[in-house]
Amino acid sequence: MMTESRGQGSNLLLGGAVGEVAPESTTRSPPRLPSDPGSPAASSPRPSMEEMSESDSGSARGTKRKRVTEPRDGDSAGSGSDSSGSPFRRPKAPLMPICTEEDGTVLYGFTDDQDVMDKYHDDMQKYIKKRDRHKRMLTLAPSSVTERRTVKETESVLKCAESVLSLSAYLDGKMINQCTGIVVEIDAFKNSAIILTSTWLFCTKKPLDDWTKKEYATEAKVNVHMLDDSTLECRLMFFSEHYEIAFFEISGDISLKALSLERNVELGQDVFLLARDTNLNLIYKRDKVQLVDPCEHQQNHYQFLNGPIPQCGTGGGVLDAGGKIVGMLFYKLPLVAFIPSSLILKCSTMWQHFRQLARPQLGLKLRTLAFLDIPRIELMSRKFSISSGLIVGEISAKCDAEKLGIRAGDIIFSCQKERVSSIVQLEHVLLGVAEEHLEKSNDLSSKVEVEIGVFHVRKRIQRFITLRVELSDHLEVFHSDDEDAKAEGNTGEEGPAAAACEAKP
Known part of the structure; x- marks a missing residue:
């Protein structure tokens, strides 16, 4: 969902010589x-x-x-x-x-x-x-620094920190949430800046399950807390319910620098996290991108870090050694999540071109085959001639994928004739499908066709299936309360093959 809205107002040492003492x-x-x-x-x-x-x-x-x-x-x-x-x-x-x-x-x-x-x-x-x-003095307080870092790394972090701010949202005079934001664009002509943050900032109802509908106060007044202790009101430009990203604009006499978004982030890559606490103090941590899949209650597109961060760190930046943003942070349990910058850039481009942000909804919870233990990957390679792809973990009740015979445990190895080995790759292809559709028409009421290559583990066959799915700018909601559909999905029987062509691997 995207919206455009304007805020309502602004305001927000012991020691000595050695000696002997009498008992x-x-x-x-x-x-x-x-x-x-x-x-x-x-x-x-x-x-x-x-x-x-x-x-x-x-x-x-x-x-x-x-x-x-x-x-x-x-x-x-x-x-x-x-x-x-x-x-x-x-x-x-x-x-x-x-x-x-x-x-x-x-x-x-x-x-x-x-x-x-x-x-x-x-x-x-x-x-x-x-x-x-x-x-308690800044200069004399005990230091908690334990990591080794170079002078260059320190300088890089401090430079990037200038672009990491804090935001707070208010509704009817009461604070909803406070989180971090990153300056990602400066318009010198308009004397304005664009800040990337999380929709959690103005979310009034957020269930633990990311696949459940949330409620947002798009009319909330949002303030940006500058590093000189001043406060500016900002304007909501657009946001995505599904990816939980939001862009705000601030204008006025500002002196800020923008951080660049880097499209590529590697598994196991060294990164550092930057965010702000509720007192504007910098939150800094070195970390590595983990080889971990989302939990069943988390959206497919998340990648993970060890963390931890406080909730107000949501919206903070994941940066590489060069000081470029490779992702935006989300407070999640048990691990801290982030959405890769490549997806953020894709969403931003779509909004700029079409003033809409849409995505095909497959109704699948997925896992990454490459994250399994190595002996199991090797065994699958020998038995099925498959060593990469996405494992279907769960299927939304009565979705097209279920009707066409996709079952839990099957492996998706391609989408739109492109090989997919990570969930982020799949998300890019799906956004590409939406982009092509919007090029032809802005109508989101019609369905789109998505071709996926599926290997059915039970029958050891692969098929190319064309799904007709909804294109939506809303959150993808997962339906799992239909017991009859769930029971049918547990039978392991293949659905109709009319829309698919079969071939042995």
């Missing part, structure tokens, strides 16, 4: 453990002896000392006060010598002066609070 029994004022660094220092439990003396005992017995400067107004020297301009230093522990061992080593313990110890506890609480604040 806790030698101190008269045993330290207390801190529980909540954010609570007032006067009522907070005190730090443990280990934390307070871990480094300070060594500094007390060492010969080198750090220079102590005069405290600023309102600061305690070395206390780690709340002042943003004060130095960040651990408070010095109030130690005193308690005994000397035979070898001359002096052992230290905490002073028995309660006032001095209380002040030390208070200073330690202030230090802990300031340390925690430091850990």
Whole structure:
């Protein structure tokens, strides 16, 4: 389905020298453990002896000392006060010598002066609070980086990130969803940009089963959250229910760069994922394209990655080493899915030419033969002389494919006389059929003919069958509630062969 709509308004560090500390029994004022660094220092439990003396005992017995400067107004020297301009230093522990061992080593313990110890506890609480604040700073927060990457890779990711934005949709003043979008086109003359994202952004009803009808709020107000924290309203240009892609346009004084869509993506290829979280922070992950088929509740055209990503990462980009988009992300379980850029480009071209986006609906859930284990592929090659194609997993009740004898387990090896070894290849051929039809007529009410080559595993014969199927701009809905049709499909009997010619493999 495609639509054109306009929005309604816009708005949206611990360490020290090594030393020895007397056992806790030698101190008269045993330290207390801190529980909540954010609570007032006067009522907070005190730090443990280990934390307070871990480094300070060594500094007390060492010969080198750090220079102590005069405290600023309102600061305690070395206390780690709340002042943003004060130095960040651990408070010095109030130690005193308690005994000397035979070898001359002096052992230290905490002073028995309660006032001095209380002040030390208070200073330690202030230090802990300031340390925690430091850990939350962008420059001082602990890094979670574990992967190895080159300087060139880092530069490439950062450059691409400039084109990855966040979008949010609102209906009656309430947010529907927030997800990621990718700038894919810039029109300098119009001072506008095209953003690719997912229909999940304005989907108000989305069942787990991708083959089930969804509901969309095409009238929703959609905002784009720019990286300078400004917000722009955008206009929905068109969207596809079946492929769940949408294009929005923003206009105004914008400074953005577009990312190119790369048509080819290989199985096992190294890619990186870029998206935005709800706070506009960049989501980045390295990954590989997996040799995995969709689950039965997922559409045929998805390819997969290990992930994971949050839901707001839906609409993000899958990019190759050169910084080109090879797919758009979808939050899916158990693996993260993406739709390849080749299909996105095909859909975009069809919309530009015909202002429609149509696709033949075969009513088949498919699997990739090449994703089976290698011994089984080798066995099929020996037994059936077939080593590539698409396995029929399930058939929509009473569809033309079922009526003409296609059964679960059969293998589709061609479509429109083109060999097909992947589902994405098949989708390209099907979109080509729709394109040819739209060249002749914009009428979507008539059916189109699709010739497929099928190998029937049970009878070990192959046929070329011509299906007459609907051409639709809606989601392909899978019908599986007709028990009689399902029972008939389980018999394994071949249907009529009037529309097919048979040949042994």
